[in-house]
């Protein structure tokens with residue numbers, strides 16, 4: 189989680205300096221969910237996620253080098269620099285190309301689960317999406333389809349309160365999105381998405397249920413987007429005090445308290461770990477910044493495969 | 497006449513239309529309180545209130561469909577699609593419903609709807625937020641499609657579209673939103689749908705451009721000096737055959753510049769129509785300068801090469817004028833792709 193947070197800070201700096209072009213969507217405040225998911229899944233499972241995907245990519249095991257290089261448009265990036273921040277992918281860690289169309293990942297995750305079910309494989313598909321995505325047709329169609337076919341899929345709504353510049357209450361008649369599971373007669377489970385232990389427990393159960401052939405679950409992780417929606421957004425539309433209140437429940441702070449309280453780590457351990465993360469990030473940033481851009485020919489690669 | 501940015505010209509057109517006609521309203525994601533993701537609705541919520549200027553959920557099918565329904569009941573809604581790719585999830589409502597109601601009702605149910613969508617590459621938004629997708633719409637009878645190229649056409653085409661009795665899609669090149677230009681507002685500023693403009697006179701070649709390729713083509717034309725006539729097509733459906741044919745009759749040569757990949761592009765339509773109608777007036781084969789048949793790449797340098805640059809257009813036009821033959825695109829010249 190610490191690595192993801194520092195990574196997002198670094199992306200923000202590089203963007204401000206003009207070393208990254210286009211746009212970026214940072215996940216600060218939402219790291220606990222990414223990490224919990226990665227911990228509850230097996231390498232053979234598959235994940236569909238969104239443009240706000242740096243955290244899930246790193247949590248699943250993509251390297252800082254591969255992700256940063258992609259965001260900086262380098263040839264060494266995970267898609268050779270043609271994808272960028274919104275389109276990270278690595279089948280080796282189970283990450284489908286992240287989706288930049290809101291809601292598009294839900295039916296695709298259902299379809300991945302359909303493949304697993306049809307072949308009788310012990311694999312699960314997970315889709316992470318935002319609160320705003322719960323208002324698009326694909327959400328409803330995918331949940332219904334997955335429910336009626338009992339697909340081994342877990343739908344994870346990362347409810348960070350905002351969809352772009354709109355607070356959830358402006359666009360959505362209910363803010364407890366897990367309740368929408370009722371329409372599809374599947375379990376809907378809310379969880380404190382700032383708390384790793386709680387989030388892991390809920391995800392573990394949903395994943396186990398899917399693996400057991402009992403069908404999909406809608407998990408709603410209550411999180412908060414610490415940064416603006418994208419690049420230059422200063423999020424001036426937030427009510428006064430809201431960000432500060434959520435920051436008191438910063439997942440990094442909560443995790444630190446938990447690790448120290450349970451004796452899983454000492455303060456010195458954590459300090460050393462954090463130092464190592466920062467040093468590694470600095471080194472990788474320098475390395476990646478010096479890497480070459482892709483050749484023009486790259487844009488012609490992988491448009492289509494050989495004709496059957 | 498005032499100097500304004502393209503996004504301000506759009507906001508001005510919306511405001512003038514809403515003042516003129518109480519049935520005009522605006523829907524879209526973050527168009528009201530935030531005044532538009534690209535600030536194309538500045539001041540509208542304050543002036544016209546939340547009944548007429550509405551923030552929507554992320555439900556493109558829902559709100560485009562609602563705009564269609566409201567239009568059938570006599571409203572004149574303008575629905576904003578932030579990036580044209582998002583129209584993909586709402587396409588049915590526009591191309592299968594809105595576009596056919598007049599036909600399927602003996603002309604009694606009409607859909608005076610405007611769908612505005614931002615399009616195009618050049619800002620590093622990556623493959624799924626950078627495409628120029630006119631060809632999703634141009635083959636739909638019943639739908640009109642227009643593309644502004646500067647502040648004046650952004651204002652004028654939108655005003656015309658809102659007054660139009662049929663569904664009109666206005667595809668706004670995103671890179672132009674911040675560009676400044678002179679803009680006449682009010683009735684004199686209206687640019688009728690279906691009219692192309694000759695934006696530069698020349699007698700050696702007619703270059704038909706659209707949206708953001710107009711300024712790129714003009715840049716190339718300046719470097720080549722006299723001879724290059726540039727036509728801003730402005731409206732794709734119905735396109736202005738008379739202006740294009742008259743220009744080709746003068747120049748004897750035709751080049752179409754498109755921002756999108758070659759296959760299925762609107763330029764094929766222009767080239768085919770001109771070739772059929774003016775074959776004997778042509779002194780050289782007409783051709784198209786387009787992007788290659790690939791998705792829009794993210795890397796800045798690659799993205800810059802993807803859509804026709806002024807350098808590329810200049811090279812192609814020079815070679816074409818010198819040899820009378822159709823030059824190869826850069827990727828063939830450089831042996832990068834077939």
Ligand SMILES: Cc1ncc(C[n+]2csc(CCOP(=O)(O)OP(=O)(O)O)c2C)c(N)n1
Nearest residue numbers: 240288289290318319320321350351352582
């Ligand atoms: C179909 C579609 N409509 C609109 C957008 C533009 N858009 C990108 S992100 C976003 C907000 C999404 O909010 P949410 O689902 O809550 O996810 P978050 O950004 O908070 O992670 C919007 C409207 C899009 N990418 N796709």
Ligand SMILES: [Mg+2]
Nearest residue numbers: 318319350351
């Ligand atoms: Mg959200």
